[in-house]
Amino acid sequence: MTEKQPIFILPESTERTMGKDAQRNNILAAKIVAEAIKTTLGPKGMDKMLVDSIGNITVTNDGVTILEQMEIEHPAAKMMVEIAKTQEEEVGDGTTTAVMLAGKLLENAEKLLDMKIHPTVITKGYNLASEKAKQFLKELSVEVTPDKEDVLRFIAMTAMTGKGAESVKEKFSNIIVESIKQVQESGNVNLENIKIIKNKSESVEDTELIKGIIIDKERVSIDMPQEVENPKIALISEALELKNPEGEAKISVTSPEQLQEFINREELVLKQLVEKIKNSGAKVIFCQKGIDDVVQYYLAKENIYACRRISKSDMESLARATGGKIISNLNELSEFELGKARIVEEIRKGEEAMTYIKGCENPKALTILIHGGSEHVMDEIERALKDGLGDVSAVIKNKKIVGGAGAIEIELSKRLKEFANTLSGREQLAVQEFANALESIPNALAENAGLDPIDVLTELKSRHDNGEKYAGINILNNRIENSLDNGIIEPTKIKMQALSSATEVAIMILRIDDVLSSKSGGGQAPVGTGMGYPGME
Numbered sequence: 001m002t003e004k005q006p007i008f009i010l011p012e013s014t015e016r017t018m019g020k021d022a023q024r025n026n027i028l029a030a031k032i033v034a035e036a037i038k039t040t041l042g043p044k045g046m047d048k049m050l051v052d053s054i055g056n057i058t059v060t061n062d063g064v065t066i067l068e069q070m071e072i073e074h075p076a077a078k079m080m081v082e083i084a085k086t087q088e089e090e091v092g093d094g095t096t097t098a099v100m101l102a103g104k105l106l107e108n109a110e111k112l113l114d115m116k117i118h119p120t121v122i123t124k125g126y127n128l129a130s131e132k133a134k135q136f137l138k139e140l141s142v143e144v145t146p147d148k149e150d151v152l153r154f155i156a157m158t159a160m161t162g163k164g165a166e167s168v169k170e171k172f173s174n175i176i177v178e179s180i181k182q183v184q185e186s187g188n189v190n191l192e193n194i195k196i197i198k199n200k201s202e203s204v205e206d207t208e209l210i211k212g213i214i215i216d217k218e219r220v221s222i223d224m225p226q227e228v229e230n231p232k233i234a235l236i237s238e239a240l241e242l243k244n245p246e247g248e249a250k251i252s253v254t255s256p257e258q259l260q261e262f263i264n265r266e267e268l269v270l271k272q273l274v275e276k277i278k279n280s281g282a283k284v285i286f287c288q289k290g291i292d293d294v295v296q297y298y299l300a301k302e303n304i305y306a307c308r309r310i311s312k313s314d315m316e317s318l319a320r321a322t323g324g325k326i327i328s329n330l331n332e333l334s335e336f337e338l339g340k341a342r343i344v345e346e347i348r349k350g351e352e353a354m355t356y357i358k359g360c361e362n363p364k365a366l367t368i369l370i371h372g373g374s375e376h377v378m379d380e381i382e383r384a385l386k387d388g389l390g391d392v393s394a395v396i397k398n399k400k401i402v403g404g405a406g407a408i409e410i411e412l413s414k415r416l417k418e419f420a421n422t423l424s425g426r427e428q429l430a431v432q433e434f435a436n437a438l439e440s441i442p443n444a445l446a447e448n449a450g451l452d453p454i455d456v457l458t459e460l461k462s463r464h465d466n467g468e469k470y471a472g473i474n475i476l477n478n479r480i481e482n483s484l485d486n487g488i489i490e491p492t493k494i495k496m497q498a499l500s501s502a503t504e505v506a507i508m509i510l511r512i513d514d515v516l517s518s519k520s521g522g523g524q525a526p527v528g529t530g531m532g533y534p535g536m537e
């Protein structure tokens, strides 16, 4: 081995950025992501139009949707997208806030890096600030009991302000609160029990809450009634067919009479299935598997409405909505297992037909049927509705609220600055920068509404200094008001999650001082062999 032999520890195709460069690159990428969605924040936020490679268009104001659909390559930027997703999964709203906060934390960290403050000091200070901020957030939260429906409606409206549902947000807030109250079970809300279905037609104002389920199946035979009033409903998970003999069982018949007898016997068995259904009192059946033609024929004769091949999840929704029990064996069927609805009907729109199960008595699963003129409109309405549903269910579970419109951010910032003054050393600077970052939220709310952010922030801060801890900037009338009084209310949980996830990703990005990327994709440095030393066999 010659002395000058180069040592490759990584494949040649690897790109590597180290130290300061890596850090600055990452921060820049994260800042760009935050900047991209900043203009969508708040009631006067603008929408983004996203066009994919085949020309599909999405018009949205929703942070996570924008980020998910942007083709993001940079690893640090991807980490920012991840926090938006986490925020969306955990609480269903507050994604723009979380990402903007992370971007601002990193931007401010850069200032500290310029002052030669080591990243570990910054991350330590940020962690400290985040913990403190969460503690203040708890102290500033107000209890709300689930029976305070007006508060819940305000929460839903705050979530939808500025989204596609703006013009109908009052009606929608009623739908949201009613549906959540209906499906909640001792403070637990499973949003999967609120199905959202879109119906292209009429106007958004016709959007309705259906106390029941809509399934995309038609009745199996047109000889069945198209509409049944006050039916008892059977939910059956087994096939209403003859059980096929496994394998190649041969049946030998020697005469036409024998064959006829065999057919008759089969028919009799099938007829008996229908007899059992009829005797139970069911007028509608939903079957998870197939229904034999002969069974269909006799069901129709009995004026029973039937759908087949219903998905398992729809069967479960049907059970929750109608109060029926899914049975796997017809012998178990009695009137006690049956569900109820005010009406079951097939509604045909063009080519498609769907079955509506409406007017269930105390449904634990229900449907919001969105009406709207176009797919784009309905999609954006759906996102707004989901934000509202997420926020209201968060409050039902967690029972804590804070004032929005920047009020909570300004108050947290103020308290953190006071806390920073009790610290010594360089961590103090990091806590201060954390506090400054929080101001970016009211700042953007004002800026997006065409207000002067400096004026607004100065006024807000002085009001908070005077003890008005819920003073926020109401963008609908451009006045500084008590956010709890004027109904700009948000769940504490959303702010809590935004603080956590923003801090987490900012710290993660700050700790990186080396970025390695292998262009070839497959080429990784061998592990455990002392790495690759070319020329050494």
Ligand code: ADP
Residues within 6 Å of the ligand: 040, 041, 042, 043, 045, 062, 063, 093, 094, 095, 096, 097, 098, 158, 159, 161, 162, 403, 404, 405, 406, 441, 445, 473, 474, 475, 476, 488, 490
């Ligand atoms: P996110 O994705 O973070 O939820 P949004 O675009 O939904 O972003 O905006 C949420 C912000 O808008 C919150 O800070 C909320 O308090 C604020 N907001 C909602 N309604 C008003 C209002 N009428 N005036 C001022 N701010 C408002």
Ligand code: MG
Residues within 6 Å of the ligand: 093, 094, 095, 159, 387
């Ligand atoms: Mg929101």
